[in-house]
Amino acid sequence: MNLVRYWIRLLFIACLFADFTAGFPDHAASAFPPKLKDDAYPRHYRPDRSVDFEHMRLEIKVFMSEKRIEGTIHYRFRPLHDNVRQIRFDAEEMKIQAVQSPSGRDVKWNHADNALHVTFPAPLAYGQETEIAIQYAASPAEGMYFTDSKHVYPQNPDQLYTLVEPYWSSRWYPCVDYPNDRMVTEMIVTAPKEFDTLSNGLLVKSIESGEWRTDHWKQEIPHVVYLVSLVVGKFDVVKDEWRGVPVEYYVEKGRGADARPSMGKTPEMIECFSNYYGCPYPYEKYAQVAVRYFGAGGMEHTTATTLHEFAVIDEEARLDHDEDWLIAHELAHQWFGDYVTCKSWGELWLNEGFATYSECIWAEHVGGRDLYLDHLWDDMKSYIGSSRHYTRAIVTNQFDDADEMFDSHSYPKAGCVLHMLRDQLGDVLFRKCLSNYLSRFAPGLVDTDDFMEIIEETTGRPMDRFFEQWIYRPGHPKIQVTHEWLPESKRVKLTVKQTQTRAEGEPPFAFPLEVEIDSASESIRQTFEITKLNETLFLAGEEAPKSVVIDPFLRVLMEVEHEKSEDMLLHDLQYGSSVIVKMKAIQALAQKTSGRVIDALIHALNHNHFWRIQEEAAYALSKIHFGKARKALLDACNHPNPKIRRAVVSSLGKYYKNNEVNEALKHVYKNDDSIHVIAEAVRSLSRNRAEGVYTLLRGGLERESYRYRIRLAALDALVDLDEAKVYPALVKFADDPYPRNVRTSAMRGMGKLAYKTKRNNKETLDLLLKYMNSPAESIRDAAIDGLRALRDENAIPPLQRIADDDPNKHIREQAQSAINAIRQERGSELSAENAKKVEELEKKIEKLHDTMKELTQKIDDLSQ
Numbered sequence: 001m002n003l004v005r006y007w008i009r010l011l012f013i014a015c016l017f018a019d020f021t022a023g024f025p026d027h028a029a030s031a032f033p034p035k036l037k038d039d040a041y042p043r044h045y046r047p048d049r050s051v052d053f054e055h056m057r058l059e060i061k062v063f064m065s066e067k068r069i070e071g072t073i074h075y076r077f078r079p080l081h082d083n084v085r086q087i088r089f090d091a092e093e094m095k096i097q098a099v100q101s102p103s104g105r106d107v108k109w110n111h112a113d114n115a116l117h118v119t120f121p122a123p124l125a126y127g128q129e130t131e132i133a134i135q136y137a138a139s140p141a142e143g144m145y146f147t148d149s150k151h152v153y154p155q156n157p158d159q160l161y162t163l164v165e166p167y168w169s170s171r172w173y174p175c176v177d178y179p180n181d182r183m184v185t186e187m188i189v190t191a192p193k194e195f196d197t198l199s200n201g202l203l204v205k206s207i208e209s210g211e212w213r214t215d216h217w218k219q220e221i222p223h224v225v226y227l228v229s230l231v232v233g234k235f236d237v238v239k240d241e242w243r244g245v246p247v248e249y250y251v252e253k254g255r256g257a258d259a260r261p262s263m264g265k266t267p268e269m270i271e272c273f274s275n276y277y278g279c280p281y282p283y284e285k286y287a288q289v290a291v292r293y294f295g296a297g298g299m300e301h302t303t304a305t306t307l308h309e310f311a312v313i314d315e316e317a318r319l320d321h322d323e324d325w326l327i328a329h330e331l332a333h334q335w336f337g338d339y340v341t342c343k344s345w346g347e348l349w350l351n352e353g354f355a356t357y358s359e360c361i362w363a364e365h366v367g368g369r370d371l372y373l374d375h376l377w378d379d380m381k382s383y384i385g386s387s388r389h390y391t392r393a394i395v396t397n398q399f400d401d402a403d404e405m406f407d408s409h410s411y412p413k414a415g416c417v418l419h420m421l422r423d424q425l426g427d428v429l430f431r432k433c434l435s436n437y438l439s440r441f442a443p444g445l446v447d448t449d450d451f452m453e454i455i456e457e458t459t460g461r462p463m464d465r466f467f468e469q470w471i472y473r474p475g476h477p478k479i480q481v482t483h484e485w486l487p488e489s490k491r492v493k494l495t496v497k498q499t500q501t502r503a504e505g506e507p508p509f510a511f512p513l514e515v516e517i518d519s520a521s522e523s524i525r526q527t528f529e530i531t532k533l534n535e536t537l538f539l540a541g542e543e544a545p546k547s548v549v550i551d552p553f554l555r556v557l558m559e560v561e562h563e564k565s566e567d568m569l570l571h572d573l574q575y576g577s578s579v580i581v582k583m584k585a586i587q588a589l590a591q592k593t594s595g596r597v598i599d600a601l602i603h604a605l606n607h608n609h610f611w612r613i614q615e616e617a618a619y620a621l622s623k624i625h626f627g628k629a630r631k632a633l634l635d636a637c638n639h640p641n642p643k644i645r646r647a648v649v650s651s652l653g654k655y656y657k658n659n660e661v662n663e664a665l666k667h668v669y670k671n672d673d674s675i676h677v678i679a680e681a682v683r684s685l686s687r688n689r690a691e692g693v694y695t696l697l698r699g700g701l702e703r704e705s706y707r708y709r710i711r712l713a714a715l716d717a718l719v720d721l722d723e724a725k726v727y728p729a730l731v732k733f734a735d736d737p738y739p740r741n742v743r744t745s746a747m748r749g750m751g752k753l754a755y756k757t758k759r760n761n762k763e764t765l766d767l768l769l770k771y772m773n774s775p776a777e778s779i780r781d782a783a784i785d786g787l788r789a790l791r792d793e794n795a796i797p798p799l800q801r802i803a804d805d806d807p808n809k810h811i812r813e814q815a816q817s818a819i820n821a822i823r824q825e826r827g828s829e830l831s832a833e834n835a836k837k838v839e840e841l842e843k844k845i846e847k848l849h850d851t852m853k854e855l856t857q858k859i860d861d862l863s864q
């Protein structure tokens with residue numbers, strides 16, 4: 001699964017990237033020593049399998065307008081114990097109507113507390129083939145989701161999709177809701193005949209009868225329950241193929257022309273992964289379907305991945321955006337997750353780490369080493385940022401809820417561990433290990449020992465230390481490095497100190513440390529094996545180095561503190577042996593202010609071959625802030641690459657009330673052809689407190705764009721500018737039929753604006769309280785956020801009811817947190833008015849600071 005849902009819920013991404021700077025500052029060292037979020041979390045063990053399910057056939061009828069289903073599920077199974085008398089199924093919030101054994105024997109059943117117990121008249125013997133059929137009806141609130149014309153904007157596509165990982169399969173069909181059994185599945189779905197259906201495997205039959213049509217889908221290679229999918233809707237289906245295997249894209253009716261431009265790299269990705277893993281794509285088809293309001297970025301249902309609606313990208317947004325990472329991630333799961341499946345949630349990295357790392361494999365395929373390292377670095381930053389909040393072992397059976405495993409440890413950290421494994425084994429052996437792992441265990445269930453055993457068998461190398469420190473232990477190395485040139489012995493002396501906090505008795509990390517030394521006459525690269533807390537290393541050289549670089553190719557997931565001179569950083573920027581060396585140099589140079597640094601950054605912005613370096617140069621120039629830097633950014637507003645324009649326009653949002661900058665941003669807003677650049681201009685205009693923007697942005701409020709980016713940016717900007725005139729628009733966009741991300745943004749804005757302007761408080765309170773009772777989790781969540789911003793104590797009693805009774809744990813926590821914030825506000829002496837004054841003063845200081853910098857540069861220029 002792709003994490004959109006969870007990362008939003010856990011507020012990860014924002015913190016991760018906001019936290020990051022070149023030196024990975026340790027904002028929360030107290031999170032160490034490494035430990036679980038809460039040591040008191042229970043331990044989870046796999047449930048007993050009393051029977052082996054071999055085959056599942058679900059006959060299901062969907063009533064789209066009534067949002068309900070009727071079904072009969074048939075299982076064929078064999079007991080794994082002697083004397084099996086009873087089987088327990090998970091069956092939540094559904095009505096069980098009958099349970100029968102087709103062989104004619106009576107069975108007794110009892111459905112209570114979300115469990116269906118089926119008792120056989122006589123004990124079943126070990127291995128005895130048995131069948132059972134369960135007839136039921138359900139109107140699922142979770143696991144299966146209906147959208148309809150009343151709640152969808154601006155068109156009216158009635159759709160149904162399922163999304164159940166980790167444990168919501170049992171909301172739409174009775175099953176043992178745990179991924180430790182694999183079976184062949186068939187989906188025989190009857191729907192109104194004007195709808196298309198999609199499920200796992202091949203469509204083997206389709207029969208119309210009156211107003212209905214029945215489609216029969218069959219998935220021959222066994223898989224686990226959370227991978228079973230059903231989608232119903234009206235789609236344009238665009239077909240490609242890979243080595244004769246159908247590759248299909250299901251997109252909303254009328255969007256067919258956008259399908260191939262959005263997903264058309266899929267056959268090339270299948271070829272890339274088939275070759276890399278040494279295992280051809282194993283299934284008879286690969287379909288992808290984009291649905292409205294999908295609760296994740298994507299979900300790797302076997303042969304039938306479901307994607308969020310924005311995976312279909314219109315022509316305007318395609319200018320500088322694609323969803324290739326998402327498509328690659330879900331596709332990789334068809335091998336890692338579907339063909340081999342982690343047998344317990346504590347081993348989720350075997351699914352998610354592999355899919356996340358496969359994004360890097362794809363990056364390398366399309367963009368070579370530069371793009372590979374860039375993508376990997378994002379993963380490292382993402383994990384390291386989140387490690388400020390907590391760390392855990394990648395494999396653990398200790399957690400509160402299985403969905404907590406979908407975090408930065410199972411995804412980016414695990415991806416980085418696979419990168420390190422590949423680095424240490426070498427590409428050839430690593431690929432051989434993947435190939436052997438798949439050929440030994442697929443189709444099947446796996447755990448970490450299986451993977452480790454394959455590596456040891458394939459390579460002869462003991463992996464116990466590697467797995468112990470990277471998989472079974474929390475944390476990562478943090479090192480402090482110093483270097484010194486010893487002219488008499490012609491050596492560079494390095495001291496390396498591991499500074500991560502360790503649990504008692506825990507050994508230091510062991511890892512290869514690559515060091516690169518550049519001098520006028522030579523370039524030396526050497527790898528040292530680090531095993532101790534403190535190490536002193538020496539490298540011989542002919543002359544004093546122009547630069548000393550630690551780990552230029554990110555061979556190790558670690559944080560490095562290494563002071564370097566401006567000369568060395570400039571050398572790295574110009575001659576660095578990898579994009580990582582160059583980008584780290586740029587980030588460190590952003591703290592300097594000399595004329596040659598500015599010149600070097602301007603040169604990088606305008607002349608580098610890799611757009612990520614140009615982006616970094618733009619961000620660095622915005623931090624330096626001198627007139628020359630500002631002019632370079634203003635000039636680059638016309639850069640032909642929209643990705644670079646986006647970084648430049650974002651960087652120009654650091655010039656508070658600067659008229660020249662704001663005029664340029666207004667020009668970009670009116671004239672640029674990229675919606676992402678325009679949205680960035682809106683945000684920068686707001687940050688710069690540009691004048692007269694309401695008139696300018698009013699049109700943006702009504703402008704349709706991919707992901708509603710411009711409307712959302714305009715709403716947020718006008719709220720931040722305390723623009724009272726935007727209030728009626730907030731009320732409008734907070735309501736149906738606007739999409740949820742627009743509604744949620746409007747609700748948050750209403751609370752914030754009413755609080756700051758002291759207007760519309762009662763109306764805002766009433767509306768937010770109304771939305772707090774919405775059946776949609778995201779709407780309740782946004783209403784609570786709005787109430788937190790509104791800070792009205794009348795919201796406390798209703799919030800308390802939500803904090804006590806809401807079925808969703810996250811919502812309960814949010815409500816309690818909002819109550820605490822409102823109470824804190826009451827006790828605070830800092831009134832809204834004072835807070836506003838403080839904010840204004842801060843901005844004035846910022847402006848004075850800018851002026852001072854400008855003057856400093858003028859003096860600097862005059863003295864040269």
Ligand SMILES: [Zn+2]
Pocket residue numbers: 001002003329333351352355
């Ligand atoms: Zn995934």
